Amino acid sequence: MRFLAALGRPVLALLAAIGRVAIFAADAVSHLARPPWYPREFAVALVNVGYLSLPVVALTAVFTGGALALQIYSGGARFSAEAVVPQIVAIGMVRELGPVLVGLMIAARVTSSIAAEIATMKVTEQIDALVTLSTHPAKYLTLPRVVAGTLAVPLLVGVGDIIGIMGGFLVGTGPLGFNAASYLHNTINFLEAPDIWSSLAKGAVFGFIATLMGCYFGMNSGRGAQGVGSATKGSVEAAAVLILAANFILTSLFFSA
């Protein structure tokens, strides 16, 4: 019995946590249909999540695309398949590495920032102050960030995909000696529409997860500096794991034969 109890406790705790996050998400999303809305907060969140993440996304993508080209070239050389570098870089970046790396970079940059900001607001009573000023925290803080994440991250993924392919192109046409026109031709001809929309759909899901986790952990932060630290750490861990799990599920849905 003790063994069963020891097994059951973490399962129940996990189910309770899933329930709490689901209720939190449903409450936030339900405010989409209930004015007032806060366009200024949405615009600020859009800039923070989208525009200001562009440099880190671009750098991550260009280096990953370049490294991928080198790996495929050297790996492909083992069975005389060096020529497939453009195709594999394109499909690897668009289907997997683009969305996943952008999602993880957003988890590192945006989720942590949202969690720390909202947790600090909580411990300094700014959330209570919002309520006393007749402003619903889910409407004012959570909804704008979650909507901005869901809309901006697919665009970042699109940019990351293109820059990643460009990274592969630069390495492929430089050190690896591919012909530029033929590299581009092979890349464009190989990609299909489902590769692209699945990439953008993953971006939307990852953006939702990343911003939701930041808001959830921030709103449920403990007291003091330690509470803010724990909320920030927990939000990034949860966002990263959920993004990878969601990636597996979405890939299974989109591409399982």
Add this chain to the structure above:
Amino acid sequence: MIALKDVHKSFGSNQVLRGANLSVGRGESMVVIGGSGTGKSVLLKCILGLIRPDAGTITVDDRDVLKQARDPFLARFGMLFQGGALFDSLPVWQNVSFRLLRGALKRPRDEARSIAIDKLGRVGLGPDVADLYPAELSGGMQKRVGLARAIAADPGIIFFDEPTTGLDPIMAGVINALIREIVVEMGATAVTITHDMSSVRAIADKVAMLHGGKVRWTGPVTEIDHSGDPYLDQFIHGRADGPIASVR
């Protein structure tokens, strides 16, 4: 006007309120005193509905606070938080006029700014402060901005949570005087929680002492020095010896 009857609130095994009763009349300035951790802030947050009591009833104008539409109910209140609770991301004037820039009390932006500058003037701050951010202000200025925000929409009820904590004695005196002036001028009902006896004497019409989760003594401020209550005597004189256990 504000009435608490047999209010209980626990956090886990920690019973903070154990049957608190309190009555605050319209236009009255009630100051709630008590040691740290006696539930003063919890009491205020229960009245505002930020915390739901486990048992008991809280009414404002004979209406249960938990059975009222939240926005119109909260629109009647202003609150000065202990640390100011100013929004870091907004300039001072937008903090002050926060309620006037959105929701049911929304005004045109120019008008809201003008009201904010007027309220800042009321608490002794010039228009040059309006465009600064909270992080650029001293603790005393932050309290004043918090006070300006609390009175910005001319509320009928104002709560002050430890208004002088962290301030030097002179600034504390200035804030106490401002609170008293504003409460009298607006005719507002005020509930203040504090440890600071100079605040009690400056702000209060009536005093309630919270101890052991209950209101132990309540009466006019003029009677606190000869109440005959050993708990109140120990507290107002700051004695280590007495019925209130102290940790040395």
